[in-house]
Amino acid sequence: MWIKNLTDEECDAILERATVARLATCADNRPYIVPISITYERTGSARFLYSFANLGQKVRWMRQNPFVCVEVEELVDRVHWTTIVVHGRFEELDPVQHRDEANSAYALLHGRSEWWQPAAARTSSTDLYRPVVYRIRVDAMSGRQATGRSSA
Numbered sequence: 369m370w371i372k373n374l375t376d377e378e379c380d381a382i383l384e385r386a387t388v389a390r391l392a393t394c395a396d397n398r399p400y401i402v403p404i405s406i407t408y409e410r411t412g413s414a415r416f417l418y419s420f421a422n423l424g425q426k427v428r429w430m431r432q433n434p435f436v437c438v439e440v441e442e443l444v445d446r447v448h449w450t451t452i453v454v455h456g457r458f459e460e461l462d463p464v465q466h467r468d469e470a471n472s473a474y475a476l477l478h479g480r481s482e483w484w485q486p487a488a489a490r491t492s493s494t495d496l497y498r499p500v501v502y503r504i505r506v507d508a509m510s511g512r513q514a515t516g517r518s519s520a
């Protein structure tokens with residue numbers, strides 16, 4: 369199997385077409401990972417992953433510790449795959465304090481059909497429905513791609 373490291377531009381291309389990612393958070397020395405829906409934006413040298421959530425464990429943990437890790441993958445089979453690992457920081461987009469960024473996030477996220485459905489699903493009737501729009505500011509990222517079996 370050949371594995372190559374991807375350039376930042378190749379990582380951008382994968383992230384631009386990604387719709388689902390794994391978000392890893394950590395609080396009180398305990399890791400927590402869940403799938404989330406994402407949309408990606410590159411503005412000059414700044415890169416962001418945008419998402420939306422109920423007020424639950426992952427948002428509470430990211431408020432406590434904004435440093436997160438996000439993984440995106442395109443899996444064909446065990447020898448044909450691409451994965452991107454992003455290290456970044458949670459930034460909550462308060463609709464009043466960050467009106468422009470929050471509106472921009474809504475516009476980006478609404479471009480994705482049904483992006484909101486998993487986030488809006490309540491797990492019990494006692495849950496409080498409080499949507500939180502946030503982005504992950506990308507501090508560093510790496511990509512690896514397996515391109516098939518070695519002929520050796």
Ligand SMILES: Cc1cc2nc3c(=O)[nH]c(=O)nc-3n(C[C@H](O)[C@H](O)[C@H](O)COP(=O)(O)OP(=O)(O)OC[C@H]3O[C@@H](n4cnc5c(N)ncnc54)[C@H](O)[C@@H]3O)c2cc1C
Pocket residue numbers: 388402403404405406419420421422423424425426427483486487488491
């Ligand atoms: C394809 C896909 C896309 C999704 N997109 C989004 C999105 O954009 N935004 C969003 O907020 N959510 C999304 N979800 C749902 C997300 O994975 C979480 O289930 C949900 O957000 C609740 O997370 P929470 O931290 O608020 O958990 P809480 O509701 O606070 O629940 C806490 C506990 O529930 C359990 N739990 C939570 N989520 C899961 C899970 N998925 N599987 C198993 N156990 C779980 C854990 O044990 C956790 O400790 C998506 C799910 C899928 C499959």
